[in-house]
Amino acid sequence: MSLAAPLRSCVLDKEEAAGMIMCDGDFESIATNDGAVIAQLICLQTDLQDDMHVAKLVTSVEGVVALCKMLGDGSACVAPKPKVNFERLERGKLPIIGVLGEQLAIRGFLESLQLAPQVTAMLKTVGLYAIHHQQRLLLVLWPAKAGFQDASHRRPMVSFVHFVMQLTTDILWLVGEEDLQALQTRRDAVRSNLSRNLDIQIGMKAASEDDCNFGSHFRLSIPTIGTSDIRICSGKNRSSLSMLRVQAAGKQEIRLHRSDTITNFFREVKDTHSVHFHPDLQLEQCEQFAQVVSSSDFARIQGQHKEKIRQLATQRREREQAIEESENRKKEDLYVMLKETASAEILKKFPAEFFVLMTSQTECAVCLSTLDADSVRLPCDPGHILHRRCFEEHLKTKRNCPICRKDVARDVRGAALALVDEGAAARLSRQIAAKEAHPLVGCWKSTVGAEAFNIVKEGTELAIKTHGLHSRIVEARGLWYATVMGRGTMYIQQAAGNEDLRFRMPEDKSWRDAKKAGANPNAENTSDASVGGILDCIQEMFSNLQFMYAFAELAHAEGWMKKANLDLADTEREMLQQSLENGETVFNKWYEELVPPASLIQRLNPLSGSDGRKQLCVHDVRRQLVQRTSELEACSTKHERYSRAIQSCRDALNNCLEKRLRDMTDLVFKRHIQESFADKKQLLRAGFATREQRLSSELCCAYGTAMQALAPENAPKVILAKMMPRYSGTYIFEGQSEVIGETQLICAMYHFKVEKAHFEHAISAGRDLRVALERLMPSDMRFGIKRPDGVLQAGCLGKDRGFSVCYSDTGKSLNFIARSRYGEDWLLQLKRDVDAVAWSEQLRMLAVYSSESGQAGIYAWDEHFGRHHDYCAPISLDNHLPDAELFQMHFLPATKQLCFVFRCNTVRIFELVPKCMRPRGFSITPHVKSVVDSGGAALLALYQGCDAATWKMDVFLTADGRKIKTLTLPLAGCLTPPTVDIVCLYGVDFLVAVGPGRRELHGWHFKLQTAEQICSMEQVGSAEAEAQPSGLTTPLDLLSQVLSKFTSQAALSGMNLAPQTTRLTVLGPQVDSDVGPAAEVNQYVSKLLAKLKQDTQKPSLESLRIEITFLSVAVAHPMWAVDVVAGLTASDVNLTQFVRSLICMVPMQIARAENESFIILKDGLREDVSDFSHVNELAGFISFGLYELILESNENPVVVISSMGKQSTGKSYMLNHLAGSCFDTAGGRCTDGVWMTLREMPDVTYILLDFEGLGSFERSAQEDMLLSVFNAAISHVSLFRAENRLDCDTANIFSRMQQAAKLIQGDKELFNGMFQIVVKDVVSDAKEVAQEFKQKIHNFFLRLYKGRVGILPFPALGRLEFYREFESLIEKVQAAQASGRCFESGRQFLRNTKLLMSKISMKDWTPTDQNKIKILLASLSECLVPAVAGGCMALTEDGVMPLLHLRSNKTFVTPNAPMDDEPECVSSIQAVLPDEGLVLANAVEEDGSWDIRVTPEVMANLQSKVKAVQVCTTDELSKTLRALAMRRQQRIIAWMESNLEHIANEGDAQRLMMQTKMLLARLLQRLRLCGLDCAHCRLPCTLPWDHAADLSHDCGTDHRCHAFCHYCQESGRATACQQSAGHAEAHDCGDAAHTCGQDCSLSSLGNCGGRCVLKPGHSEAHLCGSLRHHCGKPCSLSTCSNACVLPFDLIHERCECHVIVCPNKCSFPSCSFMCSVSDHFHADGRADCMCDQPHQCPRECQSTGICEIYSELVVKKQKFTGKHDTFDYDAIVTEQNGVRKTCCKVVPAKSREHEGEHIHSTTENLVHYCDEKCPTCGYYCTLPWGHSGEHDTRHGNMRRTYFVSDQEVFTLGSRKYAPAESGVAEMCNMYCHRAGRGHTHVKLCADYSQGRECCSSAMPGRRHSSRRYKPNPDEPKDEFTHAAFWESISFRDPCSNEDIDMFRQVQPLLPA
Secondary structure (H helix, E strand, C coil), X not given: CEEECCCCCCEECHHHHHXXXXXXXXXXXXXXXXXXXXXXXXXXXXXXXXXXXXXXXXXEHHHHHHHHHHHCCCCEECCCCCEECHHHHHCCEEEEEEEECCHHHHHHHHHHCCCCHHHHHCCCCCEEEEEEECCEEEEEEECCCCHHHCHHHHHHHHHHHHHHHHHCCEEEEECCHHHHHHHHHCCCCCCCCCCCCCEEEEEEEECCCCEEEEEEEEEEECCCCCEEEEEEEECCCCEEEEEEEEECCEEEEEEEEEECCHHHHHHXXXXXXEEEECCCCCHHHHHXXXXXXXXXXXXXXXXXXXXXXXHHHHHHHHHHHHXXXXXXXXXXXXXXXXHHHHHHHHHHHCHHHHHHHHCCCCECCCCCCECCCCEEECCCCCCCEEEHHXXXXXXXXXXXXXXXXXXXXXXXXXXXXXXXXXXHHHHHHHHHHHCCCCCCCEEEEECCCCCEEEEEEECCEEEEEECCEEXXXXXXXXXXXXXXXXXXXEEEEECCCCCCEEEECCCCCCCEEEEECCCCCCCCCCCCCCHHHHHHHHHHHHHHHHHHHHHHHHHHHHCHHHHCCCCHHHHHHHHHHHHCCCHHHHHHHHHHHHCCHHHHHHHHCCCCCCCCHHHHHHHHHHHHHHXXXXXXXXXXXXXXXXXXXXXXXXXXXXXXXXXXXXXXXXXXXHHHCHHHHHHHHHHHHHHHHHHHHHHHHHHHHHHHHHHHXXXXXXXXXXXXXXXXXXXXXXXXXXXXXXXXXXXXXXXXXXXXXXXXHHHHHHHHHXXXXXXXXXXXXXXXEEECCCCHXXXXXXXXXXXXXXXEEEECCCCCCEEEEEEEXXXXXXXXXXXXXXXXXXXXXXXXXXXXXXXXXXXXXXXXXXXXXXXXXXXXXXXXXXXXXXXXXXXXXXXXXXXCEEEEEECCCEEEEEECCCCEECCCCEECCCCCEEEECCCCXXXXXEEECCCCCCEXXXXXECCCCCEEXXXXXXXXXXXXXXXXXXXXXXXXXXXXXXXXXXXXXXXXXXXXXXXXXXXXXXXXXXXHHHHCCCCXXXXXXXXXXXXXXXXXXXXXXXXXXXXXXXXXXXXXXCCCCCCCHHXXXXXXXXXXXXXXXXHHCCHHHXXXXXXXXXXXXXXXXXXHHHHHHHHCCCCEEEHHHHHHHHHCCCCEEEEEEXXXXXXXXXXXXXXXXXXCCCHHHHHHHCCCCCHHHHHHCCCCCEEEEEEEEECCCXXXXXXXXXXXXXXXXXXXXXXXXXEEEEEECCCCEEEEEEECCECCCCCCHHHHHHHHHHHHHHCCEEEEEECCCCCHHHHHHHHHHHHHHHCCCCCCCCCCCEEEEEECCCCCCHHHHHHHHHHHCCCHHHHHCCCCEEEEECXXXXXXXXXXXXXXXXXXXXXXXXXXXXXXXXXXXHHHHHHHHHHHHHCCCCCHHHHHHHHHHXXXXXXXXXXXHHCCXXXXXXXXXXXXXXXXXXXXXXXXXXXXXXXXXXXXXXXXXXXXXXXXXEEEEECCEEEEECCHHHHHHHHHHXXXXXXXXHHHHHHHHHHHHHHHHHHHHHHXXXXXXXXXXXXXXXXXXXXXXXXXXXXXXXCCECCCECCCCXXXXXXXXXXXXXXXXXXXCCCECCCECHHHHXXXXXXXXXXXXXXXXXXXXXXXXXXXXXECCCCCCECCCCECCCCCCCCCCCCCCCCCCECCCECCCCCCCCECCCECCCCCCCCCCCCCCCCCECCCCCCCCECCCCCHHHHCCCCCCCCCCCEECCCECCCCCECEEEEEEEEEEEEEECCCCEEEEEEEEEEEEEECCECCCEECCCCCCCCCCCCCCCCCCCCCECCCECCCCCCECCCECCCCCCECCCCCEEEEEECCECCCCEEECCEEECXXXXXXXXXXXXXXXXHCCCCCEXXXXXXXXXXXXXXXXXXXXXXXXXXXXXXXXXXXXXXXXXXXXXXXXXXXXXXXXXXXXHHHHCCCCCCC
């Protein structure tokens, strides 16, 4: 992003533009390791204005932002728009030093500072750079390569130096030895008394030598698919490349290749062939081709394919999930069988342990005896076990469980529930046995050969897998055979007595032996994977448990535990738990801990010795434990003692048993079952892989079908079978091509395309170009011939057409045809032999030569190529060069000549203007081809060099035939003549060459320099005058230019300011001088200043202080610059003031007048605005770049000062010295369009506008008028510089300004300025000059400036009085400031300026205040939804944007208005939670409009904030939410009313206010709690009131009751309640002893608690704790789906739900509120429901007339192409419609109509407009409906008219029209002004139109025409004078009073 700046008149020609160093605008800062940071602040950039390259000074936005970042972290950003935080910069100060000098000196200076190389490497383009280095800021001015003496950069260098002097007072100027020597020679040259007399000698001399060479190069790959030949053509608008190929009929093998990017290659194939994909082509290659050729088709097909893949993946995932679920179910079933089997074994062998595991009880709850195996397990609880006989007896009298009292009768009646499933073990054994391996199952390998196959078992059958095939094996009499698909039958036979097999494959004739592959040594042991192993493992676990229990009993009986101080219960439990893991190890551990060896041995075996004491003890202990275990089995007290021990470790025992069973389940499942599921998964994956392959094939077919649909009609078919890269950048297609029909010659035409900015940058820097080829027409051109050599010429014709010059197949005729996408136009057809042709689009001429006649003919066409004629008589070449054979012809457009090149290497030139041959010709080198440059100045002859692969071109000047140079084509390995030609790109010639193979095209910038003779003027006379040098010869001479053009003290800043001292330190080498270099510099500058003071008489020079110090530097010292910078005493500068001064330093161009229109520039650069159809949209698009940063935050009054006048009257110079601006000045035209800058003062801000000179040849009257109206509307002080007499030019300027007086309609904020005429160069007769102007000025000032006009005679420039007279201008400016007519703030200036510019640009003359109202309403409407939702304008990353008064940009202050009856808790919450930024809803888009929605996330976040302040109940929370919504409602309405206060009666404002209130009402309605019961408990739902139906009600809690049990509290215990939160019954912990627990007898009704809460054993009916049971039936309202909530025992005729309001929506149109009737059944059959909110009336205004004139403007850049002239203009099509606006009144609540009539606005003196349109332009009449007299409007372009004339050409000013051409390019009033006095208007005869005989009319100013006006000359027409015409159409004359008077002064030729 860049901002254009002041060098406005430096117009560059082609060569200068090529040499201009340009900035690409993308400069970014670079930080180095040493801390140095560099950023480019101001640069030079070229822009195109009036078809000329103009150099501008540009402020780089990226560079300024980078500077701010380096000065203060986080102080600036670029995206989304530039922003600078000046507050962060305010705290910083840095010394700033300017650095000036030549490039070499600056580079050496920076390198001496030890800066990183990348810093100096960034200094490339001309500009001002900032380098932050060691707490200093260096402002480095990087000059052009030629230095300060470069003439093309002299003026920008002056501006750059001025910028540096304004930004810093400490400057280092690096000079060289040659500069100091120049000072010595000019020491006495600068004198103040030089004579002004100058004698010169005028002569002619050569400006330069003849030369030519190659410059920038480009290379591109060209489409070579079947190309037979190439034609290159350079046209007027475009240069083209045409590829010819022969499309042969029939089938043929083709090999297509191209050395280019794959994108260009594929698209070329698509454009030339119908591509079909071969089935073997890889999918990746198909996708690559389709994506490049047609990304849209590729995306569509890819989307469809991905959807199919997604569906297939979903099916696969579902199938795999189903298999996994089946696998898990199978595994769980196996676990259940294992558990039942283990239970049966435990019950059989360990019954006591079994019952401990199953339940905590060991006795039957009925008979209280010990449980045994003949027991049942109740379904209500697995732990409830009873004797079978006891349970059967219990069921005879009762239904419930004896333990928990649950009803179990219906669950167990008729079913014998055994304790364990006795058949589980049998089923498991059968299942495992069924999975035992068959003898054949396994992997078999042949003993001879490598044949191998697998035999697997699938269910009960065998299958063979080999070679990827799968087949079932069938057994037949001991011989197995399998049919292997595609191969035959395979036989398998088991050998007798061993495990070997014999097999015979289908292709074998004999049997072979096979052995089974060896077992895997790493396979896991599966010996336990059997029923016996499982039972043995469980039995071992329980045996260890009994053994350890016996050991614990023995230790207790022997007293070992007591001795060890161990508790029996704890130790016994620990021993039993440990024995479950490893019995042997645990026994040894406890044996060592408990048993004392000596005492035990003595007690058990006293005779044993000491040897083997421990071993004997263990053996005896084990034997005794076995005995005690047997005794334990027979002991009757086993259950009591042993059960208690087992119960103590019940959980550990269950966990251990569960783990063992799970491990065994996994083992058995993996061994016997899992394989079948793995096979199923493998088959599933294989099936889906096949389906995926099928989808891939379908995808290739879909790509092929799409590509065939893109092929051109009758294109040859090519089957793409192979595509591979041959080498880098080259691709090969192989396949078969098929062409149906006859052989044809096809031409694909392209034009060269290159980005303009890149082109200019590459040309200036001499770099390579990036050039591409773009299709001229979407389809190929087809010729009727079959030979490529029959096409002589082919190229572009205009911008969208192509042409060809072709022989016929017979060669006896020549066809010149123009082709476009719409068809063909035959321009010429010659029935004779033609041997050579030449074509020039610039001249619209075609030359043809026939050897039979020896003559050349020239044909010329008109502008439309509609007709042609013989330009001259045939040229007989034999008369000029007898017997010579013509080789080639070339047109020379610049000189309008035709060049003939003969085979004898002779050249003759034919002059087209005098139509004669030039007397003398010239000879050229023998050659194979010749070409000419675009202008025809040079002829290039191509020939082969000494080396066969070298080609050269000799360059001859066509003016005199001189050979100036020989160029060698840089083409390698070119043995055949290349195709060469000259093409022109952006006015620059390129020599292009295509080598053999036609794969690459090379282009070189052809730079031709001719030795032109120029006028030489040399000074003659005295020696003193001859010694006076001219121009700038030293860098210090720039000081003179800076101080002359600009000022250091602006008049508005005050002339008595303290003088500012500039410290200039000159660094240079030590040179020999009689006075020394320091004195040389001081004397030279002193004389410069003295001369300036004497010549200019500037008062600012008197106070100017320049302290010059000269330092001799030793460049050999590596760090000399460090010492210099360290020695400077630069003062610190405030960074904020520095950045603001930098931003305001460079003026910016904001608009220009061109093509009869006002052209808007964005950020100083031209932008395309054709996409904007409304004024408001265009106003929002306009941007003033970094200036907006200053103006947006500016709160001071803004005064706009502008300067206008004739060209070269010193307008810019006067502004510069008045306000200190930096506008460029020059002796000639230096300002183009409108330029803007600003100056900040403590109490006021000045906007300075510099306008280009009026009345110049470059601008028309309409363009001057548009500039004048913009100046008058926006400026407060318009300074008009005029000559010291009121001449005709000034009068014409005033007349042009007069045309603008009626266009822009009034606005209180516009047209508030005064017109100050500043008469220049008035010496003595000031009063007489002022009186002359006073008498002759026009009354247009009354309208444009409201009569505020001043005349100020100004002294001549160069006199002291000139600068003193600025005090008078200051008084005018101060008066404008004090009058209150200026803008209140910078924001107001921006708003008015952008709107005004957009209206003038679009020629929208509707009232400006209406546009402001629309912009304000649009801004408020855009912010409305965020304001209602979040209480602010916007929520951004930077924080909250507060509510603003949009007109003043001040923060809106919320009025303090407390709510009525506000609870204290709500007040405290509101005090902590401010409304600004508090999100109460989300903004959502529905059906194209924005609304608010309270989402659950917003509600949850809001509740968390409220509860963080104060814990509140649900009721308090509801009140708080309502209070927050009410506060938001009050605040937003007050904000909206403050913004709409001045337009409160406007209908659109009233509708916006109504929309605001409705939106706030919806917020109040939706910011409520749901309130219904939570889905998980009985608390109210805290979700939003209108949350989604599929979202379950949620209270936001854990749904648990946190109270204590009511029943436990009665007994003195504190047990938590186990019921859900919000329950109605008493708190209950769930203990069965508290309540009955049975189902409530009313459980089928609504609102039932479920469980009976009565005491256990009650006799009455079971009742829950619910206070009221609901009816539960459906609501009687047919449209309601809720259940009835009335008590079930209440007799009611109508069921009613919990909803008490009408569920219907309001029936008022577009209303979304609910019906306000509090009757649920009000909706039954009703359609007239109404809410309690007022409504906006939807009816149209009933008043007569048009409510608003609405203009829909479409701006398009078009070229008018007539028969006689072609020019560009802005086609502004204004479709004005009479809009009937809707009523602005409000319908009261519960009403359908308001009182009074429907009207769109309540504004006083409301106007409804007339509905008549101007017949010429279509603009509506702007007078009130029913007005009397003529209509009136602000006219636009005359799109409803056309021109008539009795001649072929109609001239209007500088334009030419033909009859029947539209007048859309002319405005109504400006047409009459341009036509001048005596013009007439023509209409069809009124009598003829009414069917009467034509007769002369007696109407004054009208007569019947006798002239035959075209078109339709036979139609009778009437002629009107200017006044009579406007009277006849009943519209007021739009011209100015001066024009009307002038038209009346002409004696009309029409009868009175």
